[in-house]
Amino acid sequence: MTEPRYDVIAIGNAVVDVIASCKEELITELQLNRGGMTLVDEARADELYDAMPPAKEISGGSAANTLAGLSTLGLQCAFIGQVADDQLGKVFRHDMRATGIDFDTEAREGEPATGRVLIFVTPDGERTMNTFLGAGQYLPAAALDEDLIASASILYLEGYLWDPEEPRRAMRRAIDVAKKAGRRIAFTASESFVIERHGDDFRAMIEDGVIDILFVNESELATLTGEDDFEKGFEMIAPKVPVLVATRSEKGAVACAQGERAEVLAEPIERVIDTTGAGDQFAAGFLSGFAKGAPLDVCLKRGAIAAAEVISHYGPRPEADMKKLMEEKL
Amino acid sequence: MTEPRYDVIAIGNAVVDVIASCKEELITELQLNRGGMTLVDEARADELYDAMPPAKEISGGSAANTLAGLSTLGLQCAFIGQVADDQLGKVFRHDMRATGIDFDTEAREGEPATGRVLIFVTPDGERTMNTFLGAGQYLPAAALDEDLIASASILYLEGYLWDPEEPRRAMRRAIDVAKKAGRRIAFTASESFVIERHGDDFRAMIEDGVIDILFVNESELATLTGEDDFEKGFEMIAPKVPVLVATRSEKGAVACAQGERAEVLAEPIERVIDTTGAGDQFAAGFLSGFAKGAPLDVCLKRGAIAAAEVISHYGPRPEADMKKLMEEKL
Numbered sequence: 001m002t003e004p005r006y007d008v009i010a011i012g013n014a015v016v017d018v019i020a021s022c023k024e025e026l027i028t029e030l031q032l033n034r035g036g037m038t039l040v041d042e043a044r045a046d047e048l049y050d051a052m053p054p055a056k057e058i059s060g061g062s063a064a065n066t067l068a069g070l071s072t073l074g075l076q077c078a079f080i081g082q083v084a085d086d087q088l089g090k091v092f093r094h095d096m097r098a099t100g101i102d103f104d105t106e107a108r109e110g111e112p113a114t115g116r117v118l119i120f121v122t123p124d125g126e127r128t129m130n131t132f133l134g135a136g137q138y139l140p141a142a143a144l145d146e147d148l149i150a151s152a153s154i155l156y157l158e159g160y161l162w163d164p165e166e167p168r169r170a171m172r173r174a175i176d177v178a179k180k181a182g183r184r185i186a187f188t189a190s191e192s193f194v195i196e197r198h199g200d201d202f203r204a205m206i207e208d209g210v211i212d213i214l215f216v217n218e219s220e221l222a223t224l225t226g227e228d229d230f231e232k233g234f235e236m237i238a239p240k241v242p243v244l245v246a247t248r249s250e251k252g253a254v255a256c257a258q259g260e261r262a263e264v265l266a267e268p269i270e271r272v273i274d275t276t277g278a279g280d281q282f283a284a285g286f287l288s289g290f291a292k293g294a295p296l297d298v299c300l301k302r303g304a305i306a307a308a309e310v311i312s313h314y315g316p317r318p319e320a321d322m323k324k325l326m327e328e329k330l
Numbered sequence: 331m332t333e334p335r336y337d338v339i340a341i342g343n344a345v346v347d348v349i350a351s352c353k354e355e356l357i358t359e360l361q362l363n364r365g366g367m368t369l370v371d372e373a374r375a376d377e378l379y380d381a382m383p384p385a386k387e388i389s390g391g392s393a394a395n396t397l398a399g400l401s402t403l404g405l406q407c408a409f410i411g412q413v414a415d416d417q418l419g420k421v422f423r424h425d426m427r428a429t430g431i432d433f434d435t436e437a438r439e440g441e442p443a444t445g446r447v448l449i450f451v452t453p454d455g456e457r458t459m460n461t462f463l464g465a466g467q468y469l470p471a472a473a474l475d476e477d478l479i480a481s482a483s484i485l486y487l488e489g490y491l492w493d494p495e496e497p498r499r500a501m502r503r504a505i506d507v508a509k510k511a512g513r514r515i516a517f518t519a520s521e522s523f524v525i526e527r528h529g530d531d532f533r534a535m536i537e538d539g540v541i542d543i544l545f546v547n548e549s550e551l552a553t554l555t556g557e558d559d560f561e562k563g564f565e566m567i568a569p570k571v572p573v574l575v576a577t578r579s580e581k582g583a584v585a586c587a588q589g590e591r592a593e594v595l596a597e598p599i600e601r602v603i604d605t606t607g608a609g610d611q612f613a614a615g616f617l618s619g620f621a622k623g624a625p626l627d628v629c630l631k632r633g634a635i636a637a638a639e640v641i642s643h644y645g646p647r648p649e650a651d652m653k654k655l656m657e658e659k660l
Contacts, residue, residue: 086416
């Protein structure tokens with residue numbers, strides 16, 4: 001086993017977030033799934049965009065956001081994801097590279113366009129996401145650079161991308177490559193609907209010891225286990241994965257690694273502006289500690305600090321000097 | 331003279347701002363014109379974008395920003411400007427319409443793309459702009475809806491767009507149409523380099539009584555008059571235009587209308603985040619009062635409030651509930 005070249009390589013959605021603040025009533029009017037993520041086709045995306053207040057465009061994508069956090073925290077990162085050969089694809093690629101992340105998956109010619117996520121942010125800071133996957137759903141296994149995957153300590157996978165068939169096949173192939181190279185697999189469940197559709201896959205991967213680090217939130221844990229009681233659900237999964245991290249929004253987070261359990265409270269902040277990216281940055285903070293061998297409670301605290309930063313402003317990626325912030329807060 | 335259908339119609343650049351915060355050193359390294367606006371070709375735009383930190387995309391354009399402010403303040407507005415038939419063009423159009431502005435200029439097929447402004451924001455909040463005009467420089471006189479222009483109380487023109495030839499011709503035509511319909515012409519000088527190149531045009535328009543409301547900042551006034559002393563320069567122009575508004579950044583602003591003079595201090599704010607749009611929103615605040623017949627000092631105060639709001643966050647358009655803000659602060 002050679003020395004890894006990257007700390008983390010991620011496979012995920014390559015999308016640009018289209019973020020608008022809106023009144024509560026618009027969520028009802030447009031019949032949106034408040035606080036959730038819903039996959040939409042292009043026609044529905046156009047319809048929702050027409051109804052959307054003025055917006056900002058900021059690169060997003062769950063795993064890509066986590067990588068941006070990790071890179072900002074000084075880790076060596078690479079990304080695999082599918083953009084189209086269009087303006088939003090160029091924006092996404094620019095923002096990844098400008099964050100210091102290697103991203104060389106070739107753009108896909110023709111339709112559909114680069115994916116986008118229409119995000120409606122209500123006055124309480126909650127985000128309601130509507131995702132048109134666009135080119136992202138066609139990420140082919142052939143686009144994987146297997147040497148690249150084998151060269152990273154951790155392969156980080158995004159549950160959202162398990163839904164479309166081609167990326168799912170690509171991710172399965174990537175898992176094989178990483179496992180053969182003796183690397184670790186981190187997986188974020190992303191959303192309950194993904195588990196509703198692919199729970200059997202996930203449960204099988206957990207049982208088979210494929211997943212080394214699993215990130216879930218409360219409702220994903222409940223969907224995964226069929227158990228509404230958080231503690232019971234946590235105890236069902238914890239013995240089956242080397243590292244389990246469960247985030248609980250304002251209630252903080254719990255982790256268990258090799259039988260050791262730790263908890264963290266949510267980091268206090270003045271005002272929640274936009275919760276987009278909270279889970280992604282929690283994962284970044286946690287992994288940034290974990291990859292460097294930090295104790296479990298420190299990893300959790302780093303997660304909480306990173307999540308608090310990102311919900312204090314619009315957009316899913318850190319804006320503060322994260323290394324400095326970690327030094328100040330830890 | 332029929333009752334106007336719009337309060338303000340503007341002709342301006344249709345561009346998307348690409349905004350990144352950056353370290354002071356990057357400005358020197360890239361040899362940027364700190365605090366100014368520089369026109370760049372596509373190759374230079376690409377070069378600068380490659381060197382730019384991760385960015386947000388937010389619709390911009392000087393006159394378009396002013397209209398967004400005016401619309402948010404309850405005025406009926408329409409816009410004329412040239413986007414290409416591409417993703418950024420759609421973003422620009424969406425944001426105008428979602429702000430309540432009528433914008434029906436047809437998108438232009440083929441190259442170049444929709445214009446963009448690469449904005450580097452240094453830690454002091456100062457913005458350094460690099461504009462690739464793109465499709466905007468091909469706005470043809472034929473794209474003008476003359477009935478539309480005749481139907482607005484005020485025709486608002488942006489100096490930036492005086493530089494490329496086709497839009498300049500279109501603006502001259504628009505002036506004729508508006509004048510014939512008995513409407514008023516508001517003009518913002520935009521930038522000293524525009525006056526350096528087209529000062530003779532502007533001075534002739536001022537002498538000929540074409541401009542009814544003129545917006546300048548200190549350095550534009552100096553370039554226009556050749557007089558470095560602010561007061562002397564102001565007194566040179568004030569008698570020649572019905573309304574003169576001169577903004578002076580943190581020193582506030584001065585206006586003169588039909589011999590009456592008024593001043594306003596800059597509105598205090600906690601921290602300057604990004605000065606992009608300060609002049610545009612000052613103009614919006616001022617005109618929103620002026621169009622409704624408010625006293626000159628109130629118009630200035632409205633300008634100062636609108637400018638203070640926009641420099642408190644990233645992006646050139648208001649994010650606060652501006653009507654409410656005006657009520658609170660006035």
